[in-house]
Amino acid sequence: xxxxxxxxxxxxxxxxxxxxxxxxxxxxxxxxxxxxxxxxxxxxxxxxxxxxxxxxxxxxxxxxxxxxxxxxxxxxxxxxxxxxxxxxxxxxxxxxxxxxxxxxxxxxxxxxxxxxxxxxxxxxx
Amino acid sequence: xxxxxxxxxxxxxxxxxxxxxxxxxxxxxxxxxxxxxxxxxxxxxxxxxxxxxxxxxxxxxxxxxxxxxxxxxxxxxxxxxxxxxxxxxxxxxxxxxxxxxxxxxxxxxxxxxxxxxxxxxxxxx
DNA sequence: AAATTTAATGATATTGGTTATCAATAACAA
DNA sequence: TTGTTATTGATAACCAATATCATTAAATTT
Numbered sequence: 001x002x003x004x005x006x007x008x009x010x011x012x013x014x015x016x017x018x019x020x021x022x023x024x025x026x027x028x029x030x031x032x033x034x035x036x037x038x039x040x041x042x043x044x045x046x047x048x049x050x051x052x053x054x055x056x057x058x059x060x061x062x063x064x065x066x067x068x069x070x071x072x073x074x075x076x077x078x079x080x081x082x083x084x085x086x087x088x089x090x091x092x093x094x095x096x097x098x099x100x101x102x103x104x105x106x107x108x109x110x111x112x113x114x115x116x117x118x119x120x121x122x123x124x125x
Numbered sequence: 126x127x128x129x130x131x132x133x134x135x136x137x138x139x140x141x142x143x144x145x146x147x148x149x150x151x152x153x154x155x156x157x158x159x160x161x162x163x164x165x166x167x168x169x170x171x172x173x174x175x176x177x178x179x180x181x182x183x184x185x186x187x188x189x190x191x192x193x194x195x196x197x198x199x200x201x202x203x204x205x206x207x208x209x210x211x212x213x214x215x216x217x218x219x220x221x222x223x224x225x226x227x228x229x230x231x232x233x234x235x236x237x238x239x240x241x242x243x244x245x246x247x248x249x250x
Numbered sequence: 251a252a253a254t255t256t257a258a259t260g261a262t263a264t265t266g267g268t269t270a271t272c273a274a275t276a277a278c279a280a
Numbered sequence: 281t282t283g284t285t286a287t288t289g290a291t292a293a294c295c296a297a298t299a300t301c302a303t304t305a306a307a308t309t310t
Contacts, residue, residue, distance in 0.1 A: 008277050008286055029268080042289040047268065063188060066297085067267065080232055091228040094221070103216040106246040107205055115238040121231040133257055133306050154297080167260040172297065174258095191268085192296065 007052070012041050016049035017058075026062055026069040026088040062088060076112060082120035089120075132177070137166050141174040142183075151187055151194040151213040187213060201237060207245035214245075 007013075019032050027035075033046045050070055053059040062069045064081060073090050080089040093114060132138075144157050152160075158171045175195055178184040187194045189206060198215050205214040218239060 006278080006286080010277070010287060012288070040289090044269080044290080045288055048287085051269095063191075066188075066191070080228060082232075083235070089228065091226060094224060094226065096221070097219060099219060101216060101219065103205060103214065104241060107207075107241065107243045108249060109241050109243040110208070111242040113238070113240040113242065116229060116232065116234050117236040117238065118232045118234040124233060131257080131307080135258060135306070137259070165260090169261080169298080170259055176297095 007056075012045050013049050013052075015039055015041055016046055017053065020050065020053070020059065020070055021072050023070075023072065024090070026071050028067050028069050032070075064088065078114040078116070080120070081115055081117045082123055083117050084119055084123035087120060087122075132181075137170050138174050138177075140164055140166060141171055142178065145175065145178070145184065145195055146197050148195075148197060149215070151196050153192050153194055157195075189213065203239040203241070205245070206240055206242045207248055208242050209244055209248035212245060212247075 015036055016032060019035050020027065029043075029047050029050055032050065033041070033043050036046070050059065054061055054070075057074060058072070060071045060074050062071055062079060065086060069088065071088075071090065076093055077090050078093050080091055081087070093112070097112065097114065098109075140161055141157060144160050145152065154168070154172050154175055157175065158166070158168050161171070175184065179186055179195075182199060183197070185196045185199050187196055187204060190211060194213065196213075196215065201218055202215050203218050205216055206212070218237070222237065222239065223234075
């Protein structure tokens with residue numbers, strides 16, 4: 001989960017952390033980079049810090065539309081994605097989703113990913 | 126879903142169709158391309174034909190590890206993915222997964238995506 | 251069976267997200 | 281303060297996927 005080498009608390013790490021930790025809209029690395037444009041941070045550092053925060057269990061990822069998006073909500077949950085505006089919303093997992101099935105018995109489950117795709121109320125017009 | 130213009134039944138379309146239609150291992154476009162190497166088919170045509178088969182509802186896609194994989198099973202189902210060997214297995218959706226939740230009420234749901242990630246029996250040693 | 255139309259093909263350039271490289275910098279320890 | 285080394289920033293490289301475009305070949309018409 002966390003790296004062996006000690007993690008240094010650079011100002012760039014704090015910048016990325018503070019920029020992403022309260023976001024509920026699942027920003028991409030480029031979104032965070034643009035938000036931090038005034039600070040002179042490099043795009044590679046944004047990618048690296050976001051990846052290290054995922055390693056540390058501070059963020060989770062949502063892959064959508066061939067881009068990695070970041071989510072500070074780390075407890076198990078599901079997503080609603082609007083295929084028009086591409087907005088992603090965190091929602092609760094349905095009860096009983098983890099009931100065992102025959103096939104899952106042979107698996108050592110680490111993670112669940114549940115997404116409904118559709119059209120959000122704003123885009124239904 | 127399907128295109129307006131008439132679809133021509135080229136030999137390349139048949140090649141890609143026959144190469145993917147019975148696969149249960151969720152191949153990538155490159156996998157299909159390599160299987161068809163002896164035929165002289167171009168990589169762009171493989172991508173195009175797979176995309177058109179998805180358009181036509183003959184295939185579904187599974188995005189994993191930054192690659193699109195193709196699945197001839199088009200009825201709603203879930204996936205088990207082994208994060209060691211990257212094998213993907215089709216499994217049944219749990220009963221009652223589509224029960225409405227408050228958040229989903231405002232959504233027009235088109236698609237469900239459910240994946241468990243873990244370690245398959247072969248990779249547990 | 252030609253001739254015609256135009257979708258499809260194949261080679262390859264391009265795109266776009268992401269990662270690798272590496273000299274310079276700065277965080278932390280001594 | 282000095283030394284060690286993880287981190288940074290600029291940018292090259294990577295790679296799946298798409299766009300471009302002259303050529304080919306299905307499907308239709310004559």
